[in-house]
Amino acid sequence: MALTCGIVGLTNSGKTTIFNCISNSKAQASSFTVAQKSNIGMISVPDERLYKIDALIKSARVVHTTVDIVDIPGLTKGGSKGEGNKFLSDIRNVDALIYVLRCFEDVQLPHIEGSIDPLRDKELVDFELQVKDIESVEKKIIRLEKAAKTGDKDAKHGLEVLAVYKEHLENLQPARTAPVSNDDKRFIEDIFLLTMKPVMYVCNVDDNSALNGNRFSEKVREALSGEGTEILVIAGKLEAEIAELEDAEDRKIFLEDVGLAEPGVNKMIREAYSLLDLQTFFTAGPKEVRAWTIHRGMTAPQAAGVIHSDLERGFIRAEVIKYDDFMKYGTEHACKEAGKLSVEGKNYVVGDGDLLHIRFNV
16 A cells, blocks of 8 residues: 655755655755755654564564655745746645654754744745645636536536635635535545645754754644644654664664653654554564554455455455454464454454454455
């Protein structure tokens, strides 16, 4: 299941530094210049449950589930025009957005707007996305007007819905908060509005503020407290130093020295996973313990299809053990003896952490 998060922010906000902390590929962080293309990588979703299952199974390998990550070149004022257009097109293809807000001072890296103000930076990014969305809505209105002139009632209703979105965007509000019913959102599904995407915010702070944040990140928390979205504090430069350490024990000591229980980017990855409304199920055997990504609410056959299309096509049943039960009883046989292994059919909705064994026939 190919799912993608995009990292956005102004130039010199530290986006690429954070991208390098979490991605399997490394990109060159450019100072004073705007990157010419997006960086694309893959991140493994941290999940300690995999290792706890493996401690009981003792399989040959452990395989994390993944999410694709795209580091969009730093935006600037007016980025929705000219050269910045192609960057905004990259944003169109992602499923969720991670806003990196600069919350650190560095005389060696001047802010392109002359001062540190993360809320102003957020508004600048928002504005560029909203301008692009207004263009998309206006083009869709032109198409529907042609259909409406032929007497198409659905097209006429669509024009009413698009007028709501246009006014909302012109009032500098994101499309995702427009007062439109779920059914009426179908009118904008084909234009992939940038501000419809779910967002989370990362306050990129200095090393000394890694644990408790600083006055800039507090300003962000206070201003965005009513948005109902996640706001994380991460010291990007410090996290990059931790990520460069190859030895796990060295990373642990480094984290303890700065008072962190785990790298902040690990929490960011998990929150991004949650932002996409995803959850995990596991398969376990002697060859591997593996995590699989599904959308919340998927049924057992749909989950089987994530493993392989043949499993969904020939699905018969799923043998299910809840993660907590497996931890308690230790083996599949013990779970079965305790009545904790259930046999589920096509209507079973897979729970987060379920261990599945799919029975199929093709």
